Amino acid sequence: MLSCAKGLVTVLAVGFLLPIASAAVFAQGNPPPSRGYYTKSQAAAGRAIFNQTCAICHGHHLQGGVGPALAGKEFLSVSQFQQITAEYFYHFMSTHMPLTDPGSLTKTQYLDLMAYFLATNGYASGPNELTANDEELKAIKIEPQQ
């Protein structure tokens, strides 16, 4: 009986502490980017392409419309919970978007769009261009920025 109670306490403690521990990991966010994630000119070019090609469905502020939101607190929290990285969004948009003509833009245009997407979600710019390197894209977690 005693050991049974102990077991229960352990189960309760683990069930209670694990979410707290993982929340602490989640709350950390990306390491402060010393060199940023993309250049300002990439984001500016991405903005122009987005407004022309994507905003009709995703909204001019990426807030969503016919298509889902691609920015904002709720979007970032859900992405964080699902552990989504920039690599997923880059490949999704470059193969599925724009919905009416998937994959119709150039690689440079999709990278510019990613830069604008990161900029709108609060990621810092810097001297280095965002590239289509899968490992680097995977290292960019999509989550709320401090």
Ligand code: HEC
């Ligand atoms: C005609 C409307 C339309 C246009 C134009 C459009 N999208 Fe979408 N987009 C959607 C819809 C609807 C979905 C959800 C479909 C799905 O998940 O399969 C979506 C999904 C996405 C997603 C995935 C979101 C998520 O949370 O999984 C991304 C990223 C995206 N679009 C980016 C873009 C970009 C960048 C462009 C412009 C090049 C664009 N879209 C143009 C309608 C559109």
